[in-house]
Amino acid sequence: MRPHRIMVLGDSLASGMQDDYTWRWRLAEHLRGTGVDAEFVGPHSGTFSMYEDPVLRALVEGRALPTGPEAANPMTGPYREGRFEGGHCARPGSTAHDAKDSVRAHVATGQPEFLLVQLGFNDLAMVGPPDVVLRDLEAVVAEARAAAPELVVLVADVAGTATWGTEWFRQTIDEFNERLPGAVAEWSTRESPVALVDVHSRFDAAADTYDEIHPNAAGELVMATAFADALLAFGIGREPLRPPRVRPSELRLTEPTVTAASGRAGSVRLEWNRVRGASGYRIALRDVTLGQPREVGPIPVLGDHWWARGLTGGHVYEFDVTAARGERLGPRSEPLRVTAGV
Template identity: 25%
Template sequence: MPRKPFHSAFLAALAAVPLTLLLGLVAAPPALPAAADPVRVMPLGDSITGSPGCWRSILWNRLQSTGHTNVDFVGTLGPQGCGQPYDGDNEGHGGYLVTNVANQNLLPGWLSATDPDVVLMHFGTNDVWSNIAPATILAAYSKLVDQMRASNPAMRVIVAKIIPMAPASCAECGQRVVALNSAIDGWAAGKTTAQSPIVVVDQWTGFSTAADTYDGVHPNAAGDQKMSDRWYPAVVAALTGTTPTATPTATPS
């Protein structure tokens, strides 16, 4: 009988090898390591955060340029311009009161839709304008934090002392902001936990309603830069698990 060519004989022999042994002869390539999921950060608030809230674009681009690229800003609302590419998803609802968001249970739906790991909250300007008492605003903060923790027990919460106000129609608003902000540190100290820490960022000190807003309330370009600069150390700390650095103090106007 004539001999089969070598390659034919080899293929015939190979066909007779059980599949389990054959797989063992050919080493499978190692699986690629899964990329770490990005840290999901929700900017939460009113028009100062979302209409257009261009401090977010400055903050996003600074994070990217300093190597903090594994971050995803999230929210059910999208960007509104700002003149540069950025991840503009947010939960900054123009005209909203934090007390209404709490009373109407709006936050759980936003959390369910976006699943954040970190929340940046600058909220209460419209409540102050509406002459709602600081204790009532802080009770709303507490309810929102409870809802955040129900969504994610390890939620990292970064809460602002809100920027100063001097609208033409509300001479008392400036002092009302002071009253709210003076109570935020104590509220945060009583509400923070090891698993879900609350960090307070002072957006009030050194912020000028004359130089840093266009109407006594909403930040202009200089104000957006200041807000971004204040958020940045606390966001980096949340991303890296470190302690945020202190911000300088000055008197607002």
């Protein structure tokens, strides 16, 4: 008897970022640990790595942004522990609006029995209101069925956010979540059941995220538990996933080691080692020549290097770099002084 084949179709909440466990990893470990023979399928095997992302690298380096296939992240980022056995079909920024055009091919290739869908947040933020998102999710289900007529589809509601975005946006999430159960029931058939995965009611966006959106280590377990319960209702699993009583710890952010070199006129190139668990880096600088105070850049740098431009050639500048995980900061690097290129 072949393993149960499971495909995860989702956005950044499902793909995870480098050094995350991800809820996919937690779910796979739970099934494996309870003796369930399951195979996760899909075109990707790793997490999203900000360091390897072609678009982010171009932004950091001030180059023209790549387009088409060259803009795609290779999805080769590491996990917090071990590796993910199998594949998945999740990418940051993914929407149901886009997935409806690609899911048939993915399902035809992977031939899953179960399709686990975690989409909707980006749709509500960038594509349209609940009516539009529900139509696109219905199309995702229909397209997936076209490749696997007896597919079981498990659709998660939107976990939500405590403070991110406007009050109107948060109310839109609530409206979508209120309407999703009825829509899921309408999409379900005897041959191809569709069921709701209730993430929202058990997810605390303040406690279970590191940036008001993406799950931290505890939030990943909440999401994995919700999907495990949904699978158990279809006979996949031998017992519920029971998160430990003690919340899993976050990775301790360490102090980066920074090097610098003068570049062209008025510029300095900074480089630093990759800190495990970081989702970005805060760069601070001051003009020592003019005796100016230290200023922290307003936007985190998503990468392991950065060009400081617009400096005064010949002036001495002092830089430091801090690893960040959302708003959580690690220790600053040792201040580094360098003379801007002339």
